[in-house]
Amino acid sequence: MTTENLPQERPLSELVGSSPSGAAWLSRYSDSLMGVFGTPQRVLVRGQGCYVWDADGKQYLDLLGGIAVNALGHAHPFVTSVISSQLSTLGHVSNFFTSPTQVALAEKLLEITGAPAGSKVFFANSGTEANEAAFKLARRNSTNAANGQRTKVVALEGAFHGRTMGALALTAKKAYREPFEPLPGGVVHVPFGDVDALAAAVDDTTQAVFLEPIQGEAGVIPLPPGYLAAARKITHDAGALLIVDEVQTGMGRTGAWLAIEGSGIVPDAVTLAKGLGGGFPIGALITFGAENSERLSAGQHGTTFGGNPVATAAALATVHAIETQGVLANVRAVGERLRESLSALPEVAEVRGRGLLIGVDLALPAGVPESANLAGAVVNAALEAGFIVNAPGPRTVRLAPPLILTAEQADTFVAALPQLVASAAAQLSAATTEKEAK
Ligand SMILES: Cc1ncc(COP(=O)(O)O)c(C=O)c1O
Numbered sequence: 001m002t003t004e005n006l007p008q009e010r011p012l013s014e015l016v017g018s019s020p021s022g023a024a025w026l027s028r029y030s031d032s033l034m035g036v037f038g039t040p041q042r043v044l045v046r047g048q049g050c051y052v053w054d055a056d057g058k059q060y061l062d063l064l065g066g067i068a069v070n071a072l073g074h075a076h077p078f079v080t081s082v083i084s085s086q087l088s089t090l091g092h093v094s095n096f097f098t099s100p101t102q103v104a105l106a107e108k109l110l111e112i113t114g115a116p117a118g119s120k121v122f123f124a125n126s127g128t129e130a131n132e133a134a135f136k137l138a139r140r141n142s143t144n145a146a147n148g149q150r151t152k153v154v155a156l157e158g159a160f161h162g163r164t165m166g167a168l169a170l171t172a173k174k175a176y177r178e179p180f181e182p183l184p185g186g187v188v189h190v191p192f193g194d195v196d197a198l199a200a201a202v203d204d205t206t207q208a209v210f211l212e213p214i215q216g217e218a219g220v221i222p223l224p225p226g227y228l229a230a231a232r233k234i235t236h237d238a239g240a241l242l243i244v245d246e247v248q249t250g251m252g253r254t255g256a257w258l259a260i261e262g263s264g265i266v267p268d269a270v271t272l273a274k275g276l277g278g279g280f281p282i283g284a285l286i287t288f289g290a291e292n293s294e295r296l297s298a299g300q301h302g303t304t305f306g307g308n309p310v311a312t313a314a315a316l317a318t319v320h321a322i323e324t325q326g327v328l329a330n331v332r333a334v335g336e337r338l339r340e341s342l343s344a345l346p347e348v349a350e351v352r353g354r355g356l357l358i359g360v361d362l363a364l365p366a367g368v369p370e371s372a373n374l375a376g377a378v379v380n381a382a383l384e385a386g387f388i389v390n391a392p393g394p395r396t397v398r399l400a401p402p403l404i405l406t407a408e409q410a411d412t413f414v415a416a417l418p419q420l421v422a423s424a425a426a427q428l429s430a431a432t433t434e435k436e437a438k
Pocket of ligand 1: 126127128129131160162163212216217245247248273
């Protein structure tokens with residue numbers, strides 16, 4: 001049997017088939033896909049740079065970038081050509097083998113994260129999987145100096161580390177956790193940003209502390225100044241590992257390769273994903289220093305797809321483009337401009353974040369009840385107006401656009417926001433009045 005004579009010019013659209021509209025695709029979606037994501041907002045068919053187009057031909061400025069994933073925007077020519085060239089050379093090998101792209105990417109990540117000698121990389125396919133590997137790393141820190149057992153892992157209230165069972169045990173949100181209990185044991189959550197609470201929770205039975213430098217899913221909430229250094233000292237003194245989840249904040253998102261850059265701390269491990277592959281799925285656990293790199297031995301962890309030649313080629317291309325095209329400087333400049341101009345709007349109560357990871361807390365407009373999902377209504381108004389953003393909380397809009405966003409593109413959103421809030425407020429007030437009349 002051979003498949004070689006499949007006509008190469010057969011367009012993908014023939015395999016996909018067609019639907020007359022976005023609404024028709026959504027109806028087919030709800031008949032065929034599990035409902036875990038709710039109803040998708042739009043059916044997207046094409047992207048170019050910072051823009052995407054839906055099945056009805058409408059254009060959007062993508063200020064969410066696949067939630068901090070599309071670092072170089074959509075259909076980046078260099079990344080696309082590297083992926084295509086690697087796929088047509090060698091697409092997949094089992095982990096009985098390695099490939100040059102895998103080795104080169106590991107070396108590059110160790111270089112750009114400033115990892116000390118003896119540091120190593122494990123490749124996974126997502127942020128959750130990177131954290132799952134990190135959880136297993138933590139479990140290997142199992143005994144203390146007094147030959148007692150370490151059984152506890154500490155994470156923060158508000159934390160999001162993923163949704164598989166181990167990563168979910170680290171995630172704080174009850175609504176995500178409770179339907180799936182019992183979760184892997186020993187995880188405690190301490191109040192966010194409270195050094196004393198952390199110090200009280202960490203002792204010589206603690207395996208590790210997990211932190212996000214900026215909690216993205218909780219609404220773009222940065223750790224307070226000095227917290228990382230305090231956490232490093234507390235974990236060091238107790239012999240516990242400090243594991244930093246940079247899945248959302250890493251790979252240039254904050255204007256540096258890692259958000260912890262400049263904090264002066266050396267963690268025991270860092271997890272990466274999202275922007276790492278520029279849109280291609282890949283995650284990584286980086287163990288800092290030889291001792292941490294030897295905690296997991298042969299056979300203790302693994303994956304079929306992790307670190308495959310195409311994913312690692314995509315990440316190498318992404319890192320190269322970020323490094324050589326002045327992308328980190330762009331993130332810092334456009335991020336600062338966005339934060340400054342958003343802060344100046346009367347519709348905005350607070351702006352948080354760093355680089356191009358920005359949380360915008362909206363002021364409550366007159367006539368809108370406290371309990372209303374204002375940010376959700378703004379997301380809908382933004383879609384109508386041709387902008388993609390999201391709402392991690394009822395008053396918070398999150399921006400995590402491609403790192404190549406221009407100042408002019410950023411300005412269009414700032415100029416539009418007052419009108420987006422006004423139309424969201426009008427819609428919410430009308431809904432409230434209608435409810436009261438019933
Ligand atoms: C900080 C953090 N960790 C882990 C994850 C999970 O990553 P993934 O969705 O790639 O599994 C996310 C995703 O939002 C995240 O923001």
